[in-house]
Amino acid sequence: MALSNxxxxxxxxxxxxFKRVRADHSSELAxxxxxxxxxxxxxxxxxxxxxIAMRLGVANATVVKTLKRLQDRGLTSQExxxxxxxxxxxxxxxxxxxxxHVIVEKxxxxxxxxxTTARIxxxxxxxxxxVETLKAMARFVMRN
Amino acid sequence: MALSNxxxxxxxxxxxxFKRVRADHSSELAxxxxxxxxxxxxxxxxxxxxxIAMRLGVANATVVKTLKRLQDRGLTSQExxxxxxxxxxxxxxxxxxxxxHVIVEKxxxxxxxxxTTARIxxxxxxxxxxVETLKAMARFVMRN
DNA sequence: TACAAAGTTTAGCATAGGCTAACTTATATG
DNA sequence: CATATAAGTTAGCCTATGCTAAACTTTGTA
Numbered sequence: 001m002a003l004s005n006x007x008x009x010x011x012x013x014x015x016x017x018f019k020r021v022r023a024d025h026s027s028e029l030a031x032x033x034x035x036x037x038x039x040x041x042x043x044x045x046x047x048x049x050x051x052i053a054m055r056l057g058v059a060n061a062t063v064v065k066t067l068k069r070l071q072d073r074g075l076t077s078q079e080x081x082x083x084x085x086x087x088x089x090x091x092x093x094x095x096x097x098x099x100x101h102v103i104v105e106k107x108x109x110x111x112x113x114x115x116t117t118a119r120i121x122x123x124x125x126x127x128x129x130x131v132e133t134l135k136a137m138a139r140f141v142m143r144n
Numbered sequence: 145m146a147l148s149n150x151x152x153x154x155x156x157x158x159x160x161x162f163k164r165v166r167a168d169h170s171s172e173l174a175x176x177x178x179x180x181x182x183x184x185x186x187x188x189x190x191x192x193x194x195x196i197a198m199r200l201g202v203a204n205a206t207v208v209k210t211l212k213r214l215q216d217r218g219l220t221s222q223e224x225x226x227x228x229x230x231x232x233x234x235x236x237x238x239x240x241x242x243x244x245h246v247i248v249e250k251x252x253x254x255x256x257x258x259x260t261t262a263r264i265x266x267x268x269x270x271x272x273x274x275v276e277t278l279k280a281m282a283r284f285v286m287r288n
Numbered sequence: 289t290a291c292a293a294a295g296t297t298t299a300g301c302a303t304a305g306g307c308t309a310a311c312t313t314a315t316a317t318g
Numbered sequence: 319c320a321t322a323t324a325a326g327t328t329a330g331c332c333t334a335t336g337c338t339a340a341a342c343t344t345t346g347t348a
Contacts, residue, residue: 015201017267018176022306024268025169026334032162050295057159062336064297069334081296081343108277111284117276123161124168128268132261133252140255166336173305193326206306208327213304225313225326 021128028127031097032056033066034075037084038094046083100126100134107137110144165272172271175241176200177210178219181228182238190227244270244278251281254288 036055040047053063067084070076075090086094104126108118129137180199184191197207211228214220219234230238248270252262273281 011198013263014199017264018199019201020264021268029335048295049297054155055158055162057163058335059337060296061298061338066335108280111277111280113277113280117274119157120161120164121272121274121277124165124272125269128265128272130261130265133255133257133265136252136255136257170304194324202305203307204326205308205328210305 024127029066030070030073030075031093031127032123033070034086034090034094035097035101037076037086038091038098041086047085048083052084097126100129103134103138103141104129106141110141168271173210174214174217174219175237175271176267177214178230178234178238179241179245181220181230182235182242185230191229192227196228241270244273247278247282247285248273250285254285 033052036052037047040051040055044051049060049063049067053060056063067076067078070090071078074087075093076084077087078084101122105118105122108121108125109115113121177196180196181191184195184199188195193204193207193211197204200207211220211222214234215222218231219237220228221231222228245266249262249266252265252269253259257265
């Protein structure tokens with residue numbers, strides 16, 4: 001204790017940021033999945049494991065396993081060997097993710113970044129943006 | 145294959161973004177550690193497990209285990225029961241992380257976000273920002 | 289209708305990153 | 319200098335995410 005905190009931010013405040021990042025990570029995958037399932041349902045009428053796996057770039061078995069966890073969390077539902085659906089809460093989360101995603105991507109474009117980079121970076125950034133920052137980004141998009 | 149890609153971006157391009165995010169995640173922790181170790185060395189002359197654990201908000205044993213991985217990757221070095229050091233590559237990575245961190249945080253402040261939020265969000269965002277986006281952020285900070 | 293292809297699931301493995309509890313080493317102080 | 323306390327380490331556990339290979343369903347078509 002003695003040597004720590006000689007100056008600057010307290011350890012508690014510091015660690016809060018890292019805790020938030022770790023928490024974000026565990027909800028991140030869920031967000032990606034429900035968003036993608038929503039997209040697939042809108043585009044093709046249904047969401048199938050294979051399509052999810054292809055778009056995420058992971059193995060089929062990985063998707064199956066993850067979907068089981070999402071089902072446990074009440075975000076998705078499915079019958080064996082059938083397509084995947086979103087629960088009410090799943091749709092809510094998907095809409096939320098999409099909203100964030102769109103704002104971050106538009107923001108990056110407004111900032112002058114190329115389309116390809118905007119698409120890629122938005123995917124990583126969207127999960128780590130607080131409400132406050134998201135609002136600031138939306139404001140910036142409006143003004144530019 | 146038949147039903148996929150009816151419109152929009154190809155599956156390959158899509159999955160590239162997610163692959164980048166997954167790759168970012170595995171280097172993320174390493175970046176946080178070396179950056180923190182560098183800070184501790186600068187501030188207190190040495191980096192000790194306990195301080196790292198406190199600042200990250202994780203258990204001591206977790207730090208020990210992670211440091212072992214970092215040592216395997218040639219980023220840190222240490223003698224048993226002694227403080228942690230950075231290798232040349234560790235320092236390089238730390239400097240890189242710090243540079244990114246500073247730019248992202250300043251950028252968020254310039255965007256009009258509060259100090260607390262800027263600090264917290266920067267921690268999550270810095271690992272998902274490409275060189276192109278980082279440059280755009282730096283430009284923005286300059287102009288504002 | 290029967291079978292082949294496509295899609296889904298299960299089993300079993302690996303790694304990363306958390307944790308607690310028990311043990312060892314280093315150090316500061318009476 | 320002996321020992322209590324602080325710091326570091328080890329062992330063993332857990333969950334999340336990945337993978338491949340093998341088994342099982344569904345479905346389209348000969």
